[in-house]
Amino acid sequence: MDCGRGGPAGRLDGKKKVFLVGNPNVGKSALFNVLTGSYVTVSNYPGTTVDVSSGVMRVGGHHEYAVLDTPGMYSLCSITEEEAVARRMVLMGRPDVILHVVDAKNLERMLPLTFQLVESGLPVILVLNLYDEMLGSGMRLDIAHLEHDLGVPVAQTVAVSGAGIENLRSRIVEVLEGKYQYDGQHRPYTAEMEGRIAGVAKLLKNEHPVSPRLLAILALQNDRETMAMLAAEPELGKIQALACDASSREAAMRLSRERQAAATAVVEEWLTVQPREKAGRWKEALSRLMIHPVWGLPILAGVLWFGLYKFVGGFGAGTMVDLIETFFENRVNPGVDAFFAGLFGSGALFDLFAGEYGVVTLGVRYAVAIIFPIVASFFIAFSIIEDTGYLPRLAMLVDKAFKLIGLSGRAVIPITLGFGCSTMATVVTRTLESTKERILATFLLALAIPCSAQLGVLMALMAGHPGMLAVWGFTVGLTFVLAGFLGKRLIPGEDADFFMELPPLRLPSALNVFTKTYTRMVWYFKEVLPLFVLASAVIWLGRLTGLFDVLIRLISYPVQWAGLPAGASPAFLYGFFRRDFGAAGLFDLAKAGTLSGNALLVAAVILTLFIPCVAQFAVTWKERGKWMAMGMAAFIFPFAFFVGFALNHILSFLGVVL
Amino acid sequence: MNLSEAAHEALERYWIENKERGQRWGLPPSSPDSSAPEALAASELAEGGLAAPGPLAGQALELTAKGWEEARRCVRRHRLAERLLADVLDVKKEIIHEWGCRFEHVLQDGVEESICTLLGHPSSCPHGRSIPPGPCCAEGRSHARRLVLPLSECEPGDAGKIAFVKSPDAGGMDKLTAMGILPGQTVKLLKKTPAHLVQLGESQFAMDKGLAGRIHVRLGRGEGK
Ligand SMILES: Nc1nc2c(ncn2[C@@H]2O[C@H](COP(=O)(O)OP(=O)(O)OP(=O)(O)O)[C@@H](O)[C@H]2O)c(=O)[nH]1
Ligand SMILES: [Mg+2]
Ligand SMILES: [Zn+2]
Ligand SMILES: [Zn+2]
Numbered sequence: 001m002d003c004g005r006g007g008p009a010g011r012l013d014g015k016k017k018v019f020l021v022g023n024p025n026v027g028k029s030a031l032f033n034v035l036t037g038s039y040v041t042v043s044n045y046p047g048t049t050v051d052v053s054s055g056v057m058r059v060g061g062h063h064e065y066a067v068l069d070t071p072g073m074y075s076l077c078s079i080t081e082e083e084a085v086a087r088r089m090v091l092m093g094r095p096d097v098i099l100h101v102v103d104a105k106n107l108e109r110m111l112p113l114t115f116q117l118v119e120s121g122l123p124v125i126l127v128l129n130l131y132d133e134m135l136g137s138g139m140r141l142d143i144a145h146l147e148h149d150l151g152v153p154v155a156q157t158v159a160v161s162g163a164g165i166e167n168l169r170s171r172i173v174e175v176l177e178g179k180y181q182y183d184g185q186h187r188p189y190t191a192e193m194e195g196r197i198a199g200v201a202k203l204l205k206n207e208h209p210v211s212p213r214l215l216a217i218l219a220l221q222n223d224r225e226t227m228a229m230l231a232a233e234p235e236l237g238k239i240q241a242l243a244c245d246a247s248s249r250e251a252a253m254r255l256s257r258e259r260q261a262a263a264t265a266v267v268e269e270w271l272t273v274q275p276r277e278k279a280g281r282w283k284e285a286l287s288r289l290m291i292h293p294v295w296g297l298p299i300l301a302g303v304l305w306f307g308l309y310k311f312v313g314g315f316g317a318g319t320m321v322d323l324i325e326t327f328f329e330n331r332v333n334p335g336v337d338a339f340f341a342g343l344f345g346s347g348a349l350f351d352l353f354a355g356e357y358g359v360v361t362l363g364v365r366y367a368v369a370i371i372f373p374i375v376a377s378f379f380i381a382f383s384i385i386e387d388t389g390y391l392p393r394l395a396m397l398v399d400k401a402f403k404l405i406g407l408s409g410r411a412v413i414p415i416t417l418g419f420g421c422s423t424m425a426t427v428v429t430r431t432l433e434s435t436k437e438r439i440l441a442t443f444l445l446a447l448a449i450p451c452s453a454q455l456g457v458l459m460a461l462m463a464g465h466p467g468m469l470a471v472w473g474f475t476v477g478l479t480f481v482l483a484g485f486l487g488k489r490l491i492p493g494e495d496a497d498f499f500m501e502l503p504p505l506r507l508p509s510a511l512n513v514f515t516k517t518y519t520r521m522v523w524y525f526k527e528v529l530p531l532f533v534l535a536s537a538v539i540w541l542g543r544l545t546g547l548f549d550v551l552i553r554l555i556s557y558p559v560q561w562a563g564l565p566a567g568a569s570p571a572f573l574y575g576f577f578r579r580d581f582g583a584a585g586l587f588d589l590a591k592a593g594t595l596s597g598n599a600l601l602v603a604a605v606i607l608t609l610f611i612p613c614v615a616q617f618a619v620t621w622k623e624r625g626k627w628m629a630m631g632m633a634a635f636i637f638p639f640a641f642f643v644g645f646a647l648n649h650i651l652s653f654l655g656v657v658l
Numbered sequence: 659m660n661l662s663e664a665a666h667e668a669l670e671r672y673w674i675e676n677k678e679r680g681q682r683w684g685l686p687p688s689s690p691d692s693s694a695p696e697a698l699a700a701s702e703l704a705e706g707g708l709a710a711p712g713p714l715a716g717q718a719l720e721l722t723a724k725g726w727e728e729a730r731r732c733v734r735r736h737r738l739a740e741r742l743l744a745d746v747l748d749v750k751k752e753i754i755h756e757w758g759c760r761f762e763h764v765l766q767d768g769v770e771e772s773i774c775t776l777l778g779h780p781s782s783c784p785h786g787r788s789i790p791p792g793p794c795c796a797e798g799r800s801h802a803r804r805l806v807l808p809l810s811e812c813e814p815g816d817a818g819k820i821a822f823v824k825s826p827d828a829g830g831m832d833k834l835t836a837m838g839i840l841p842g843q844t845v846k847l848l849k850k851t852p853a854h855l856v857q858l859g860e861s862q863f864a865m866d867k868g869l870a871g872r873i874h875v876r877l878g879r880g881e882g883k
Contacts, residue, residue: 079836109838109861253835260840288849396864
């Protein structure tokens with residue numbers, strides 16, 4: 001989720017590498033945070049982490065290890081893109097130890113992946129996380145025997161409370177410093193499968209980061225990426241003949257079943273279940289309400305009303321913006337103006353920093369007084385919602401409706417995240433399964449999902465006019481639905497299936513909500529502030545050279561065409577940099593009283609449909625390719641003006657004056 | 659009784675025409691010099707005492723009581739074979755009938771009953787035609803429901819072991835297999851709307867109808883409604 005955070009960085013060079021690997025939502029990132037003392041996003045839904053993050057773990061005075069957090073994956077045969085990222089790390093990242101993190105209460109389902117990781121020949125430690133929840137559901141595990149049986153170190157942890165972490169650290173050191181003897185045994189399959197595995201394995205001649213045995217197994221499962229890894233093998237033809245015959249799916253199924261049977265046998269031996277405690281009952285009841293086809297809707301409405309409208313719109317965009325805006329206008333701007341007037345007189349340099357379009361008086365003010373409070377309140381609300389586990393339930397609730405517009409319920413997560421920051425959200429579309437769904441979600445994010453900053457400004461502007469807000473919501477909503485509806489039919493490829501694990505509802509921790517909001521804000525501002533400053537500077541340069549006027553005049557054509565006063569043009573010019581920046585421009589215009597009700601509405605609609613920002617464009621370019629990115633931009637900007645134009649005409653045709 | 663394939667076909671056709679279409683259709687008369695497969699089949703049936711000349715025009719043969727019994731078993735086996743191919747082996751619908759013909763011979767008497775039970779004593783073939791019930795069905799149908807059925811046809815509260823998972827196309831690992839949804843595991847259907855919610859171990863999975871329809875479970879005794 002933390003876009004912009006790179007892969008394994010240079011500072012990890014030479015250090016031994018610890019990989020956190022496992023199913024989605026088992027607490028890998030939470031463990032990463034306690035082991036390294038840094039922060040990556042932790043949320044209660046599968047697919048939070050979509051990229052690799054790295055950090056350093058210090059043990060005592062003289063041990064420093066690199067720790068890498070990976071996206072969750074269900075098996076070594078990846079289905080979604082973020083799973084492919086994780087799998088590539090395991091197969092090619094040459095870890096010194098793999099921490100296989102599992103949900104202790106679901107050990108039976110997750111143990112087959114442990115076997116696969118052990119088959120890689122790399123050292124593995126099994127981490128039974130969420131141990132508190134396991135105990136809570138009445139299970140007891142004989143860990144000493146389990147460890148003996150599996151032949152790998154086993155450690156139980158509670159990542160969120162820190163329980164078991166010291167033990168885990170010492171187990172890591174034990175393995176990395178060569179003090180743990182792996183016996184090199186692996187769990188045998190049936191004789192027939194072993195024969196087929198050995199047949200492929202002995203054909204592998206090249207050096208690979210993982211054992212020939214694992215590669216042979218994956219090849220037998222006809223795994224495409226494994227076959228690509230083996231492309232340089234001298235005996236490739238024979239390998240293909242053995243591996244890719246018609247029975248590959250059957251082989252995949254048999255190997256999986258055999259692994260599962262072995263896992264079941266182990267768990268049945270060492271796990272005892274006592275009568276369940278009834279503590280979690282109200283959570284189960286609440287969960288049922290959230291996904292109830294009827295009762296789920298008022299709950300959703302409540303979440304939107306309190307979370308979005310009241311908290312973000314009312315408190316963030318209303319109260320907080322007012323406070324900080326007033327502070328800027330009364331205290332900061334006059335001071336800044338005076339300071340730079342004293343420094344540069346009233347020339348061009350003064351205009352760069354202060355005055356109407358100055359970097360400080362305009363750029364910084366927009367960022368700090370308008371964007372900051374809104375985005376911060378959005379991220380607080382969103383983090384709380386994320387941590388409860390509501391989002392996967394919402395996904396389930398809306399799946400059928402989303403199918404009509406070519407998306408599956410899974411797309412709820414990137415789409416809602418898009419209200420916070422569509423750059424982050426575009427990266428998160430990786431968790432969607434089909435290319436078609438990813439393209440469509442990216443497009444809808446770019447077109448019809450306003451970001452919170454913009455939404456907040458618009459809500460504040462239209463606060464007194466519910467009718468205007470309704471028409472705006474209807475127009476943007478209709479665009480969203482129509483675009484999806486057409487996209488579903490026009491974009492080639494199959495519609496996605498819906499499949500999602502529902503995590504248990506959990507109580508959000510204030511610390512995680514705070515830290516997550518804070519890191520997201522830091523990230524957001526690193527992205528936003530330079531852009532704001534740059535935009536102000538470019539505009540200053542443009543004014544200095546007269547280019548600004550040319551651009552404004554250019555933009556004033558579509559602006560007037562859509563029925564807006566030419567004076568609104570600068571706001572749209574900002575909108576090309578970031579649409580919330582444009583919205584902030586509208587804020588100024590509306591306060592000055594230069595916009596009629598209809599014009600404000602039309603301008604709001606056009607700006608909402610704009611591409612969110614330069615950064616989002618860049619991410620689309622990276623994730624979907626340059627043609628897709630440029631194609632989307634080429635469509636969206638004229639289309640936004642077209643919708644504004646149409647809306648304006650419909651309004652005047654109907655004689656509506658807002 | 660060891661009948662040729664052509665004789666099987668003739669019996670089935672006779673059953674369909676006379677029993678299901680309400681026609682009066684007779685087997686072509688047996689004539690030693692004809693080499694048409696239908697005529698050969700007819701004489702084979704006549705020799706076995708399954709068919710005899712009746713009141714129909716043109717000396718057409720009619721089935722005897724023994725012949726009717728054989729025809730009924732034939733149809734039953736053919737349609738059970740079709741069900742097996744469709745539900746368990748996921749053979750394409752267009753070729754099911756043809757395969758059913760070849761497959762029915764495998765379903766000899768003992769096997770026929772256990773297949774029928776595995777499939778939950780189905781009452782119709784994939785083409786929608788009714789399957790004549792066998793002795794096993796009388797007791798089985800008192801449970802009123804198939805024993806093995808897709809999750810999408812289960813009711814909330816139903817639980818059982820996964821019998822098999824149909825996969826849509828060949829090559830590589832199936833998504834559900836990768837997720838660890840494998841035969842032999844116990845699952846419980848919690849909800850059907852707005853999507854299917856399935857309990858597997860301590861986890862809950864939400865999925866749409868299409869995926870749920872691929873997971874076939876053998877309902878546990880007493881756990882169903
Ligand atoms: N009670 C309890 N909750 C935990 C524990 N570890 C993690 N969690 C919670 O489990 C949820 C998932 O944690 P993450 O760290 O995001 O899981 P992840 O494995 O990184 O998930 P992905 O990135 O989606 O693969 C969060 O809500 C955590 O607060 C634990 O030991 N006990
Ligand atoms: Mg994570
Ligand atoms: Zn049929
Ligand atoms: Zn029966």
